[in-house]
Amino acid sequence: MELAAQIKSNKTIKALAxxxxxxxxxxxxxxxxxxxxxxxxxxxxxGACIRRRTRLDVVPWNKFNLGNQSTIEDFSAVNNGVGDVIIGDRTRIGLSNTIIGPVKVGNDVRLAQNVVLSGLNHNYTEIDSPIxxxxxxxxxxxxxxxxxxxANVVVVPGVTIGKHAVIAAGSVVTKNIPDYSVAAGNPARILKQYDVETKTWKKLNT
Incomplete structure (x- = not known):
């Protein structure tokens, strides 16, 4: 039995580890x-850069990857304690972002200030126990x-935001956003989409 499996199978050793x-x-x-x-x-x-004032709370049992020429700006917090955090190439994580895994960010992505990406939710259904x-x-x-x-966008667990999408400042994204879309609001709704046939961005009736 490999070491990791031995640690997981023994409660005392697991707690000590x-x-x-x-x-x-x-x-x-x-x-x-x-x-x-x-x-x-x-x-x-x-060429990747993690600014000095970033809070990097990453543990060895889950992945944390930062791609080539990508940057995590000051005052951001990254936590992979409950899931991998994977950031692609040439991506910028803006000032004061919070990223809690499991999260995967692609290439050439831009996150403005105070963005929250959290793949974690607290369980709450047992009323006789603290959350x-x-x-x-x-x-x-x-x-x-x-x-x-x-800026100030919140993305909740389970959401996928498609390629070349734009999420307006202050939005709360609770559902998947397709490729080549502009979304805004709380909850975020799609306002525009790119029409491949006409090669134009078209407003949607929402």
Whole structure:
């Protein structure tokens, strides 16, 4: 039996391993993980940049990949504790973004300021137990290539935003957005789509 399987199968060892990696009662890895493990486990592409004031809460048991020539700006927070965070090439994660896996961001994507992509939800159905004690559920968020997401947008778990889409500032995206679309609002609705036949952007009656 491989080491990871042995750790998972033994509650005591699993708890000890978890304690050795994460600071108790926090979602942050210990410094030894940041310094001596993550640089060898996670992939940072050629020319990629993570600004000094980024909060990078990544653990070794899930993936964190930052593509070539991509940037994560200051005051952003990235957490892969419950799911992989994969960011493609030539993508910019703007100031004060929050990305909680599972999230996959494509190539040539632009996220403006204060964008939230969270593939995590807290369970809440047991009324006799605090919500924080009920665990979490996850559903992947996918942002396809060439998409632009405006400031203060929230994308909820399970949503896919298609290629070359535009999400207007302040929107809350609760459903999938198709390729070559412009969406806005709370919840976000499609306002325009590119017509391949006429090669024009057409307004929709919403």
């Amino acid at each position: 978890h304690w050795s990696i994460l600071i108790p009662n926090q979602a942050r890895p210990r410094l030894w993980i940041k310094w001596f493990v993550n640089p060898f486990v996670h992939k940072k592409g050629k 924080h004690a009920q665990g979490v559920s996850t559903s992947p968020i996918v942002i396809e290539d060439e998409t632009w997401i405006g």
